Amino acid sequence: MPNYKLSYFDFDGGRAEAIRIAFHSGKIEFDDHRLSFAQFAEFRQSTPFNSIPVLEIDGNLITQTNPILSYIGKLTHLYPINDLQALYCEEVMSAIEDISHHLVKTFGLKDDELKQAREQFVKGWLSTILKGLESLLIRSNDDYFCDGKLTVADIKCFVQINSLTKGALDHVPTDLVESLTPKLFAHFNRMKNEPIIQAYYTMRTEK
Secondary structure, three states: OOOEEEEEEOOOOOOOHHHHHHHHHOOOOOEEEEEOHHHHHHHHHHOOOOOOOEEEEOOEEEEOHHHHHHHHHHHOOOOOOOHHHHHHHHHHHHHHHHHHHHHHOOOOOOHHHHHHHHHHHHHHHHHHHHHHHHHHHHHHOOOOOOOOOOOHHHHHHHHHHHHHHOOOOOOOOOOHHHHHOHHHHHHHHHHHOOHHHHHHHHHHHHO
16 A cells, blocks of 8 residues: 655645545545645745645655545545546536635735625636536536545535535625525535545544
8 A cells, every 4th residue: 555645734624625535435544744834835845836735655746636636536436437427527626626726816815805805706706616516416417416426526515615604714605505506505415414524524523
């Protein structure tokens, strides 16, 4: 078994959370290397793109969230074998990354500037992407985004919606998903009861 070391910020959520859940689901041992924001300033200099998460596999550094998640998903049977279903999976994960891409532009802003930027984000890109994700869920005609079962796409979506609904982001209404995309919100609530997800957060609370 290779040695895995996943480096990301020291909080639950964000881009690495679905990777952590996938690792845990497959009982694959990995070094969950959690960085403070102060530590990140120095650590980022050792990464190819000055960003995290990064995954070290036997000392070889791998970047980019979705390829890492897809890889771990394949190891843990959370990624589709069928090529079309894999395409659907990648589509969902890429759309969720777009949320992070646009959200990051508001980081570092303060007071009225932050409020205006977040409100524009909510009305614009966030609403567009949430509606798009709901349409992808409807396309599957199932409880899951693809493959008729839980995949890393569902886990990644859960992590993102969880962040939006728990009030982690100032000036983003916690009821936005429920009011704008009720089917996507229902998917989020189903994911809460998935044994893989429940087991991970139970483990986190017990630490």
